[in-house]
Amino acid sequence: MEQNEKSSLLKLMSDQLSRSVRMYLDNCARCGACVEACHAYASTGEARYTAVGRAQNIRRLYENYHTITGKAAPWLSEAVELDELWMDKVYETAFTCTGCRRCMVFCPFGIDTQQIQTIAKSLLIGADLEPKPLTVRAKDSIAKGVNSEATRAKFAKQMDQLRQEVVERWTAEAGKDVIPLDVQGANVLYVSMAEAHSILPAARIMNAAGESWSLSYYEAVNFGAFVGNRSMTEQICQRIIHEAETLKVKEMAICECGTAFRVMKHVMGPFDFNVITLVQLLERYIKQGRIKLDKSKVRGRITYHDPCQIARNGGVYEAPRTCLRAVTDDFVELQPNRCLNWCCGGGGGLVIAAEPEFRMKTSKIKAEQLKASGADIVATACEMCYAQLNELVDEYELDMKVEFVSNLVAQALVD
Amino acid sequence: MFGRIWYFVMVPMVYLAFVWCVLGIAFKTMQVLRAPRLPRTLRIFPESKSPDDRPIGGWAAAVWDTFAMPTLWRFNPTLWFFLVVFHIGIVILIISHLDLLPQVNIVSASSPHMIGNGTVGAAVTVALLYLLFRRFRGTVREVSVLSDYLLLFLLLCTVVSGDIISWGNSWSDEGFVMTKQDLGKYLESLITFSFTDPRKFLSGSHYPVIGFHVLCANLFLMVLPFSKLVHTCFALPMNKLRRG
Numbered sequence A: 001m002e003q004n005e006k007s008s009l010l011k012l013m014s015d016q017l018s019r020s021v022r023m024y025l026d027n028c029a030r031c032g033a034c035v036e037a038c039h040a041y042a043s044t045g046e047a048r049y050t051a052v053g054r055a056q057n058i059r060r061l062y063e064n065y066h067t068i069t070g071k072a073a074p075w076l077s078e079a080v081e082l083d084e085l086w087m088d089k090v091y092e093t094a095f096t097c098t099g100c101r102r103c104m105v106f107c108p109f110g111i112d113t114q115q116i117q118t119i120a121k122s123l124l125i126g127a128d129l130e131p132k133p134l135t136v137r138a139k140d141s142i143a144k145g146v147n148s149e150a151t152r153a154k155f156a157k158q159m160d161q162l163r164q165e166v167v168e169r170w171t172a173e174a175g176k177d178v179i180p181l182d183v184q185g186a187n188v189l190y191v192s193m194a195e196a197h198s199i200l201p202a203a204r205i206m207n208a209a210g211e212s213w214s215l216s217y218y219e220a221v222n223f224g225a226f227v228g229n230r231s232m233t234e235q236i237c238q239r240i241i242h243e244a245e246t247l248k249v250k251e252m253a254i255c256e257c258g259t260a261f262r263v264m265k266h267v268m269g270p271f272d273f274n275v276i277t278l279v280q281l282l283e284r285y286i287k288q289g290r291i292k293l294d295k296s297k298v299r300g301r302i303t304y305h306d307p308c309q310i311a312r313n314g315g316v317y318e319a320p321r322t323c324l325r326a327v328t329d330d331f332v333e334l335q336p337n338r339c340l341n342w343c344c345g346g347g348g349g350l351v352i353a354a355e356p357e358f359r360m361k362t363s364k365i366k367a368e369q370l371k372a373s374g375a376d377i378v379a380t381a382c383e384m385c386y387a388q389l390n391e392l393v394d395e396y397e398l399d400m401k402v403e404f405v406s407n408l409v410a411q412a413l414v415d
Numbered sequence B: 001m002f003g004r005i006w007y008f009v010m011v012p013m014v015y016l017a018f019v020w021c022v023l024g025i026a027f028k029t030m031q032v033l034r035a036p037r038l039p040r041t042l043r044i045f046p047e048s049k050s051p052d053d054r055p056i057g058g059w060a061a062a063v064w065d066t067f068a069m070p071t072l073w074r075f076n077p078t079l080w081f082f083l084v085v086f087h088i089g090i091v092i093l094i095i096s097h098l099d100l101l102p103q104v105n106i107v108s109a110s111s112p113h114m115i116g117n118g119t120v121g122a123a124v125t126v127a128l129l130y131l132l133f134r135r136f137r138g139t140v141r142e143v144s145v146l147s148d149y150l151l152l153f154l155l156l157c158t159v160v161s162g163d164i165i166s167w168g169n170s171w172s173d174e175g176f177v178m179t180k181q182d183l184g185k186y187l188e189s190l191i192t193f194s195f196t197d198p199r200k201f202l203s204g205s206h207y208p209v210i211g212f213h214v215l216c217a218n219l220f221l222m223v224l225p226f227s228k229l230v231h232t233c234f235a236l237p238m239n240k241l242r243r244g
Helices: A003-015 A019-027 A039-044 A051-066 A068-072 A084-095 A102-106 A113-126 A132-146 A148-169 A196-208 A223-227 A230-247 A258-268 A278-287 A318-327 A356-361 A364-373 A383-395 A405-412 B002-010 B012-034 B059-068 B070-075 B077-099 B115-136 B138-143 B146-171 B180-191 B207-226 B228-243
Strands: A188-191 A213-215 A251-254 A274-277 A302-305 A331-333 A377-380 A401-404
Touching (some): A003 A051, A003 A113, A019 A051, A019 A113, A019 B012, A039 A364, A051 A068, A051 A113, A051 B138, A084 A113, A102 B070, A132 A148, A132 A223, A132 A230, A148 A196, A188 A196, A188 A230, A196 A278, A223 A230, A223 A258, A230 A258, A251 A278, A258 A383, A274 A278, A278 A318, A278 A405, A302 A364, A318 A331, A356 A383, A383 A401, A401 A405, B002 B012, B012 B207, B012 B228, B059 B228, B070 B077, B115 B146, B146 B207
Parallel strands (some): A188 A213, A188 A251, A251 A274, A302 A331, A302 A377
């Protein structure tokens, strides 16, 4: 590695040394309490897939360049120089971890591995070694915001097609603006994914609840967050925030996408408007009696996979359960669940960035957990989890179907 | 020659170690405080948030997490047990050392024993042995670095030499030639900055054992701010970050 490149990478590392990161890097006792927390370790037994193992790849660099003991006696802490070979370790830290933060629950100090991961991701971006599919998607996403008029025109045209689909599927919707856009003063700005499966059930339910809502022109997913690029993350969020502020909406409901929800609510927020995830909106409709559900419409035992970014990192545990209990009498919990639920293994952009073979190998524990539930349907409230769980079901030949919570609620709706 | 070395270890080095430790902690704290603060929460949600979306817990929960280590109790009760024994033991030992001073009388000044009659030191020794030997096995071994072993060894040397001094006093009728009261006088000379040669209070051939104990304690204080032992100061703020 050339000196110039090394210097610029080390500068990037220094820039990431926030107050919390310094504490996390200085204080880890390597007690190993986090070892059992990681689904990848639990599935493979490899120490490099533990929270502490991944963090050590960055901590050993930090020791070398930022601590007195590391400089004076590097052999004490196994401090290392930054070089091309070590960048492989950095990659391992950044992209074998889903950022689920389950290890943070187990750590007696609450060390946030995801924060240490941000250093790794920033080094990879600086060295142009980050997974390109994520960067390409992030750039595409930003481009849509830059060329706003063209994006909006194209999106509106796509929605015309979807509107027809809604009316064909749910005849009761005929004659209404089933997918409203640009509604000034709407109660809810719904931020969906680009695909129909993220729009149609939500539209159906919100219309049934008589909600005043408007669909965002921009998709919720934030590839900038997956890459670990702060600037991209903010750009992707800002156009949606601007839209919400321009329309003067009361609430922003993020579709079933864990990272999009967490980034908007806990990283970018707070705002003048409230940010919720779609399942919270659905729970409200059910509790307020604004929608009627027929439990006979959804058949089979249902379980729920808590998406890490919505549950452990977002605090939303009961809303999806309320929704599912409203569509079935046969609901069963995964064990463990809620804060301790096993990550699906696809978060943090790994569904796109990591090889399927790796994701399947490191999620064996998840497959075993799903199988033990005896459920016919595993519901979730996150796009990445949905994709990963579907692959897991196929790989481990689990006799179950993966569904979004919103789709189950939409299926159970009484016209 | 040895007399001078032991004098340095037993008197000036004690002050140097304390000053080094305090300055080191201040340096580390400044380093952390001067770093930019993240503008966002790092909290996780062990349970559902309250209806009005205010964080549950805050400082109270962070204090509980720091001192009770509830998740460790749940997932690794053996490690939890030895860590609790170790940490509580260390606190009691610090109090026991203060009790050596004639002005402090938790245990009667005339008693040859320190608090716990030597059992606290023994318990801490066992806990340290557990913490050390678990690092030679399995995944913990793979993630450990040399300093992890050396720090535990340093602590073990400190505690075992303390055990020898304590047991020497507790287990025989006469005790060490150097009694608890003699040790109290030495400690008092330190806090009054008299710079008296400890040999004046501590006569007998066991003097190097005391010297070794003090040397280890000095080294412990000196490495504390610049090693993972600094979690003594930062465990609580880190847990506060987790609790929001």
